[in-house]
Amino acid sequence: MNLKPSLITFILAACFSGNVLAQYTGPTTGQMHHLKEILEDSKDEQQVRIKGYLIEKTGGETYLFESDNHVISVEIEQEDFPRQEFNETHLIEITGEVDRDKGEQPEIEVDSITIVK
Numbered sequence: 001m002n003l004k005p006s007l008i009t010f011i012l013a014a015c016f017s018g019n020v021l022a023q024y025t026g027p028t029t030g031q032m033h034h035l036k037e038i039l040e041d042s043k044d045e046q047q048v049r050i051k052g053y054l055i056e057k058t059g060g061e062t063y064l065f066e067s068d069n070h071v072i073s074v075e076i077e078q079e080d081f082p083r084q085e086f087n088e089t090h091l092i093e094i095t096g097e098v099d100r101d102k103g104e105q106p107e108i109e110v111d112s113i114t115i116v117k
Contacts, residue, residue: 035067044100
């Protein structure tokens with residue numbers, strides 16, 4: 001078998017490279033929401049996209065998210081976190097769905113988190 005060196009290099013690189021996942025960082029469609037609007041006038045199961053800060057873990061999969069001096073409880077499953085670490089000083093964008101039970105403050109069930117930087 002007479003394989004060219006560049007083909008052999010390509011095959012070896014493909015076999016030994018680790019799983020590296022990249023994230024799309026360009027523009028997205030969908031309206032950006034303000035947290036005040038979500039707290040005052042959102043509908044149950046409404047899709048939302050908002051920028052702010054994850055400021056505190058309150059238990060299990062529940063965190064406090066702050067944007068424009070307003071705070072809302074968010075639920076984030078482990079698999080929805082980005083691979084890159086972040087903390088309360090990093091601006092992030094979350095997309096998710098409003099969970100509004102009658103008589104209670106709304107919460108957001110997070111589908112994805114993007115670190116804005």
